[in-house]
Amino acid sequence: MAADFDTLADHLREHGHKLTQPRRAILKTLVAASKPLSPAEIQARGQAFCADLGLVTVYRTLEIMADVGIVRPVHVVDGCHGYVLATPGHTHHVICERCNVVVEIAGCELGGFLERVAQRTGYTITGHWLEISGICADCQQHDDTQ
Amino acid sequence: MAADFDTLADHLREHGHKLTQPRRAILKTLVAASKPLSPAEIQARGQAFCADLGLVTVYRTLEIMADVGIVRPVHVVDGCHGYVLATPGHTHHVICERCNVVVEIAGCELGGFLERVAQRTGYTITGHWLEISGICADCQQHDDTQ
DNA sequence: GTCTTAAATGAAAGTCTTTTTCAGTTGCAG
DNA sequence: CTGCAACTGAAAAAGACTTTCATTTAAGAC
CATH class of the missing domain: 1.10.10.10 (Winged helix-like DNA-binding domain superfamily/Winged helix DNA-binding domain)
Incomplete structure (x- = not known):
């Protein structure tokens, strides 16, 4: 950040x-x-x-x-x-399920996908909301040692 | 649905x-x-x-x-x-901003994107949450006639 | 610097959402 | 049918958020 x-x-x-x-x-x-x-x-x-x-x-x-x-x-x-x-611009978040640490992902690679959605549904797409959950490197290590 | x-x-x-x-x-x-x-x-x-x-x-x-x-x-x-x-399986939603009608999108084309995220961040990705907002075909028409 | 004023503040009260508790009710297996 | 665990609604409690209002404060004007 x-x-x-x-x-x-x-x-x-x-x-x-x-x-x-x-x-x-x-x-x-x-x-x-x-x-x-x-x-x-x-x-x-x-x-x-x-x-x-x-x-x-x-x-x-x-x-x-x-x-x-x-x-x-x-x-x-x-x-x-x-x-x-x-942070300025369009970003998405990856949130750790264990410790809630957040990492931002700059850039958005959903453009093509959203276009297909627009075609399929007849909607004009105005925005989207993506959050990804996972387990961060630190928490993975703690798992290993337990 | x-x-x-x-x-x-x-x-x-x-x-x-x-x-x-x-x-x-x-x-x-x-x-x-x-x-x-x-x-x-x-x-x-x-x-x-x-x-x-x-x-x-x-x-x-x-x-x-x-x-x-x-x-x-x-x-x-x-x-x-x-x-x-x-509906069963993994789906995403497109929600109309005006009338809140929801359309489900079957299938998920985010696989490749999520893999790249995993590599870049070191996270193990366990899930994601995507909601798309837009304006549905009906509401677009009402706009035109106003 | 100091003055002035609109913006911003905290406390208290109010509203709305969600959860807990509990005594009574109901679906369903036997 | 019957018995009982699961389920229910009402009331109360807890929690999240908003509104109101008298006081304070930042920041531009002088």
Whole structure:
């Protein structure tokens, strides 16, 4: 994830949003995270940076950040509404089933497939949502040693 | 969707679940639906078949049906937790943005792509989740006439 | 620097969704 | 038929998310 705090903060400002202490805290939390965090988790971790960070603010800030494209919601089969930083452009995620670590895959190779779908169904395709689950290299090793 | 009530009902029984009136009602509702329904919608529609169908039962039954593979949860970007009937085997969904009608796509052409992902990331891929959004033929026509 | 103001904040209350508990009911095997 | 485990709905509880509102704060103007 090639996303550093300053770039993302600027991005927020460029869209006319203030860079407040709570927002800094949320952004720092997300930059430091390697897996999707729920709003409650973001609040808990973010309080390290902004002691009285409220949950309401987390919700509001995530909404803004998602609008601006800094953050991306992740829906997984067994639970919804995690958030991870989004790198610019179209990407997909691979999520480890064991430890929830997320790897982003740049680029999207679904173009041809989507065209065939359009032909077959008569739909105009406007978007898609792909999440891949698996087991990351680390967790595979732990398996071996047990 | 090549899913008729009797086949699905048998499927439930084969997994050791009773076929009760509330469950019949839920199944009929889903068979009749052409778009994902939320638990609350399923309750409302299902009461046509079973007058005092409770919401709690809908939640419990959906969980069972999802386990058994009769039903599939649908997560869309702006809201979660719709449910549609699942046809056996691996399929993906195309959902109309306007009217929420769902078309299933049999077969999955992501094999090659997933292999490349596995190589690039070191993950063992265990599953994936693809939902495609678009505008269905009907809704496109309505657009034209407006 | 300091002032001003619109934007942003946290707490509290409210709403909506989902789960748990429990006493009563029902499908179905024998 | 009968018995019993599975299943049910109602009520209550827990949880997730939103709204409201008085106070605070960032950031541009001076």
